[in-house]
Amino acid sequence: MTTEILEKKTVRLDLYLFYIRLFKSRNLATKFISSNRIRVSGQVTQKPHKLVSIDNVLTLPINDKVKIIKITDIPYRRGSFLESVLYYEDLTPIEKKEIITNKDSQMNFVKRVGRPTKLERRQTDKLMGRD
Numbered sequence: 773m774t775t776e777i778l779e780k781k782t783v784r785l786d787l788y789l790f791y792i793r794l795f796k797s798r799n800l801a802t803k804f805i806s807s808n809r810i811r812v813s814g815q816v817t818q819k820p821h822k823l824v825s826i827d828n829v830l831t832l833p834i835n836d837k838v839k840i841i842k843i844t845d846i847p848y849r850r851g852s853f854l855e856s857v858l859y860y861e862d863l864t865p866i867e868k869k870e871i872i873t874n875k876d877s878q879m880n881f882v883k884r885v886g887r888p889t890k891l892e893r894r895q896t897d898k899l900m901g902r903d
């Protein structure tokens with residue numbers, strides 16, 4: 773069976789996602805494909821047994837973000853992370869995070885953490901009317 777896969781250069785979608793380490797197990801990959809709407813080269817599929825090949829583009833909705841992956845090669849086993857990176861190209865656009873430089877939004881109510889000092893306790897007692 774593995775020689776057939778190597779000759780055809782196709783593999784099941786759930787196996788491919790497991791091999792490139794997007795999921796910890798094949799069962800998790802199967803559940804993700806069945807429950808979510810994953811796209812293979814623009815076609816929506818919910819079937820884990822769908823065959824994928826080289827140059828297919830996978831679009832995965834993960835945590836309210838979209839991950840776009842282009843298949844560059846078909847792995848024949850689940851290897852290390854460094855090995856799995858060779859089998860796909862990440863096409864996900866990089867989003868710029870807005871940096872808040874306004875100092876008003878970053879209020880510091882307490883400059884230190886811990887028990888109050890004797891001076892702070894006296895000020896609290898005076899404020900509460902416990903002279």
